[in-house]
Amino acid sequence: MIKKYSIKELLDRGKFFINKKVLVEGWIRSFRYSIFITLNDGSTIKNLQIILSKKLEKKITIGTSIKVIGIIKKSIGKKQYIELQSLNITIYGYSDPYFLQKSILQPKKHSLEKLRSQSHLRFRTSIFSCVMRIRHHIAFCIHQYFHENGFFYLHTPIITTSNCEGSGEMFQITTMDLKKNSIDYTKDFFKRKTYLSVSGQLEAETAALGLGKVYTFGPVFRAENSNTSRHLSEFWMIEPEIAFYHLEENINLAEDFLKYIIKYILDKSMEDLSFLNENFKKYKCSKKETNSLSLFERLELILKFPFKRISYTEVIKILDKEEKKQNIKFFHSIIWGMNLQSEHEQYLVNKYFKIPVIVFDYPSCIKAFYMRINNDGKTVKAMDILLPEIGEVIGGSQREERYEILLQRIKDTNTDKNKLWWYLDTRRFGSVPHSGFGLGFDRLVQFVTGMNNIRDVIPYPRTPNNAEF
Structure with a gap:
């Protein structure tokens, strides 16, 4: 029986196969002079050239799928x-x-917008197949990293009654007839209002307080009416939670985690990265960004230097000083207590420090109820990691482990404590200092691949007004 091989296997070990009979299958990428076929099976960005021994009786076209038995030469x-x-x-x-x-x-050549309109076919294109292979390798090495470091993989619920993020931007789910003017949720499937989860963090915290080190990796949903190149309505998050961890240990873990992923991809996905690097350079040239880093330089920057660590208060001082000194004007005013906007994050990373930045100790008024209050009473033990071009890719904190303070924070933020009785319970039975963070998987893939729009790094993007396929 003739053995079947992937095109990647044949090209990677070419010398070994010379003069051997093999079987390959794939889709035709090009057909020249009625004798040369280039074939691709999705295993690699590269194609295998097929030499026809005789002219085919039937006319074939680009995209035709074939099986070929032949001799490697x-x-x-x-x-x-x-x-x-x-x-x-x-x-x-x-x-x-x-x-x-x-x-x-x-x-x-087609625009990425055109490719998006035919998402069911774009897996066959060179650029999108590169992105999807890299996406796979990033996901694989994430599981590998946590497994090597003693974490347990936890499947947290997608259906929830609580809102971890504290916003109202959640997708509601129901089996009730929505045409009725009023709905009695006691007759609904779960006997109450339920939503698609925006985070598995709270459930992961309860697991960490028994298992020590856990992580989640799954889809989350946010009904934010945003059409930017950085937002999706359905996206994937990685959320580790660790017992007996303080903020500094949490920051160390997050930085080490990112460096591990980047090194793994540089080691395992060089062919795909090389192709995307050329695409990245063309995009930058079209935007006249001649001084910007190449994709490889941007990735290597992550490994080359320790990330810059700076408090939120120091960031505000720097931005205020730079605005006056450099005679620049940010669209959003620099005020202590504001959320840092994308323009502020990018200035810090791309212009001021020119390396990834970790901002910590944010004002409590702009952060979630579960973050631990610092001794100053004004800030919380929170941290964000900012990367070039993308901005925030990780957000985390040391969690508030003190029952009375957590209860007060829940009240202050108008969060329904009755829905979180189980979360509060964990602070009454052997509570410990613990920390965690959330990594936006799709945003990380966007950073690694150099794609300008986050919709081009996920198979079927879900955004406002778009749920096709």
Whole structure:
């Protein structure tokens, strides 16, 4: 029986296969002079050249799927080391010539917006297949990192009654008839109002207070009416929670975690990164950003230096001073107690420090109820990690472990303590200092791949007015 190989296997170990009979399957990327086929099966960005032994009786088009049995030969051409001399070709499925003309599979460049309109086909394109392979490797190494460091993987619920983030931007779920003017939620499926979760943090905290070190990795949902290049309505989050951890230990973990991921991807995804680096340079040139870093330089910057750590109060002083000194004007005013905006974050990372920045000790008035109050009574033990171009990619804190203070914070933020009785309970039975953070997975993929829009790093983006496919 003839053994089947992926195109990646054949190209990676070319010398080993010379003069051997193999079987490959894939989709036709190009068909030249009625004799040369370039084939791709999704395992790599590279294509395998097929040399036809005879002219095909039926006309084939780009996107046609085939099975090829042939002999691997050393290539005469300079563009590839090996090629496949075909002995037999089986056609699985033709690509309709009429619809091909309207499809993104036709051999010409398309805008990313055009690709998005045919999301079911964009896996076949070079740029999107690169992004998806890198997305896979990032996800894999995240699990590997936590496994190597003694964390337990926890599946937290997607359906919830509580709002961890404290905002009203949640998707409600129900089995009731919404056409009625009034709904009796006691007759609903869960006998109460329920929502799609914005975070698994609170549940993960309860697990950490018994298992020590846990993490979640799953989809979360936010009904924020935002159409920016950095926001999705359905996205993925990684959320570790660790017992007996203080803020500094939490920061150390987050920085080490990011460096581990970047090093892994630079080691494992060089082919895909090289292709995306060229795309990244073209995009920067089109925007006339000639002084910006290449994709590789941006990734290597993460590994090269320790992240800059600075308090929120110092950040406000720097921004205020820079505005006056450099004669620049931020759109959002610099006031202690405000949320840092994207323009402030990018100025800190790209212009002032020129390395990733960790901001800590934020005002309590702009942070969630569960963050531990500092001794000054005004700030909390919170931290954000800011990366070039992307801005915030990690947000975390040391959690408030003191029952009475946590209860008061819940009251002060108008959070319903009755829905969180179980969360408060954990502070009454052997409470300990503990910390955690949330990493926006899609935003990290966007940073690693250099894609300008977060909608291009997830298979089927969910955004306001868009839930197709």
